Amino acid sequence: MDAAARRNTVPAERAASFFTFVAVVVALAVLVCAVPISRLPQELPGLPAAFWVMATLAVLCDYRPFAPPGRRQSSAVFPSICFTFAILLAWGLGPAVLVQAAAVVVSATQLHHTTWRAIFNIAQYALALGAAEAVLVGLQETAFAEGSGPVWIDVVAATVAAVAWFVVKYGTVTVAVRLHSGGNWWNTFRQGIAFESLSVGALLLLAPVLVGGPASRSVALIPLMLVPLFAVYRMSRLSSEQEHLARLDPLTGLANRKALLSEVQEQATLHAARAAAGAPDRHFALLLLDLDRFKHVNDALGHAVGDQLLIEVSGRLERLVGRNDVVARLGGDEFAILTPRLTDAAEARALADRIVATLSEPVALDGLPLDVAGSIGIALYPEHGEDFATLMRHADVAMYDAKHRRDTVVVYAPESDHNTPERLSLLGDLRRALDPDLAATPAAGEITMYYQPQIEIQTGAVVGVEALLRWRHPKRGMVDPEELIKVAEQSAVMRLLTRRVVDDVIEQLAKWQAAGVCLRAAVNVSIRDLHTLEIVDQIRDRLARFAVPADHLQLEITEGALMADPRRVLATISELAKLGVAIALDDFGTGYSSMQHLRRLPLTEVKVDRSFVLGMATDADDHAIVRTVIDLAGALGLRVVAEGVEDERTWRLLRSVGCHVAQGWFYARPMPADELAEWLGRYRPLNPGA
Incomplete structure (x- = not known):
């Protein structure tokens, strides 16, 4: 099979595997929920007002879910899971799946999800609720359903059921993301585990409190659960925003070194997976840019003008690069550009030449035109390194080689590196x-x-x-x-x-x-x-x-x-x-x-x-x-x-x-x-x- 055929075959094979997995999840969900759903016409008329209040709140709360920036699309906070897990504890699998499906439809409409994705999400929730139901049945948990005061063993059973819910839901999402986008299984799994275990865990464990407290005493108390739910929502949002800000340069708003490290690792994993699958040779490049004579600007005009210059340079870089490229400021007057999906070094050099040409236009600050120039070193994956530290060091060597040769762009060459491990x-x-x-x-x-x-x-x-x-x-x-x-x-x-x-x-x-x-x-x-x-x-x-x-x-x-x-x-x-x-x-x-x-x-x-x-x-x-x-x-x-x-x-x-x-x-x-x-x-x- 030639390279062109492989280029078309590999994505097609991945797409086929992905949709096969989706179909399997949907089929299993139908099998698990068929009987409980079939009983709903008889059960719904007899359900108490507490159920209807919870169902209404579940649907309304998911109208504005919180999707944290910079994470995989599945990492969102859906308050409905607190109410649907509580409904599961009190009234069983059928009503819980019904309410969760209604909440998914509302959130999918708001987030502009496709129909197949909404169906897949409903199926994931159904399997997760089914796993939790199996745990409760296996542990003979009935205290929450009967409205009797739960004891320690009931709390333990509800906690184990919540863990089963999370494992099934997060596991199916991880497999789906891996099949859809490729990459390393472990990296895909750990990408959102900390955030989701905290936010989802808090929502699930509020459910026993809800069904064992306000719901069992007065329907009027149930809306008060919106207060702790809002607290979870804010906690998740603030945690995500703080983490997001920790990955940004405070002056320019560009990615910082930590964010660049994460992106390089992700690209390396993705490219390695594609290579293992027989995809045609692809590369990504790390470009390291150091501005020339920036210290003179700071010394002559002050740090305020120097900061304005850095902001202008960062804006030019962002406008120049492609949608999938990452621009980062590493500190001082040093920038990095990560550009994926290259065929050879010539493409990286062409981008570097465009950057040099863009920077050559004077920057007008306070009516004073300032000439900007820089030296760029280029390191390619995998030829010049397969990890962040190696690529950064080799790009740094190339950049200083460019300065030494009074050139603007230099691709890393081993003979220019006086600090190889061998040397x-x-x-x-x-x-x-x-x-x-x-x-x-x-x-x-x-x-x-x-x-x-x-x-x-x-x-x-x-x-x-x-x-x-x-x-x-x-x-x-x-x-x-x-x-x-x-x-x-x-x-x-x-x-x-x-x-x-x-x-x-x-x-x-x-x-x-x-x-x-x-x-x-x-x-x-x-x-x-x-x-x-x-x-x-x-x-x-x-x-x-x-x-x-x-x-x-x-x-x-x-x-x-x-x-x-x-x-x-x-x-x-x-x-x-x-x-x-x-x-x-x-x-x-x-x-x-x-x-x-x-x-x-x-x-x-x-x-x-x-x-x-x-x-x-x-x-x-x-x-x-x-x-x-x-x-x-x-x-x-x-x-x-x-x-x-x-x-x-x-x-x-x-x-x-x-x-x-x-x-x-x-x-x-x-x-x-x-x-x-x-x-x-x-x-x-x-x-x-x-």
């Missing part, structure tokens, strides 16, 4: 590996430094090395260096890692110095390391401890780190330069560093990114970029190092354009310190004139 686990392992007390244990793995030689192109002399971090994980083996840095740089572990690298490299420089090997070692540092002067103090201390000249150490910073916070970075590297530590600008040409920053920084070297070096032998543009960088660095008095030299042709091209130093597999791969010593013993410089 968090890896981060914990890395922290243990850096702990001095645990580093020697097998569970921590082994952190070592590899060194790649740097060769002076014109002479072929080995003038330095680049120190490269390597971690052999106890289970994963050698961890990819890029992944290792991604795991560490977003946390405080990065500082521990830099401290370990600096310590190991300076100690190794001291060992080489003692062996008569004079090399300069370059160490990469992150932006976190350059935000404080802590690294300056550490390097000063280690250089003094191991008696290593400061010019034997070189720190490499990226253009991204430089541009993220130029002022703080400049302060740190200026102090390092005062120590005599060389500073190199890594991956030059891939970022956005301005000539002003290059002029102000105390640099000694720039490194041409390998992406340009690898292609310069075959791509004229790459060749031109490398030559331009070398000319610019020469004009500024800086040394140039080319990364990624992998063949002799590239080496010769670099030599021809005046590059100073090169590193790459053409010379040697990164290697541990002991292997480097052996390599130096075997190394023979290339003949520059060859």
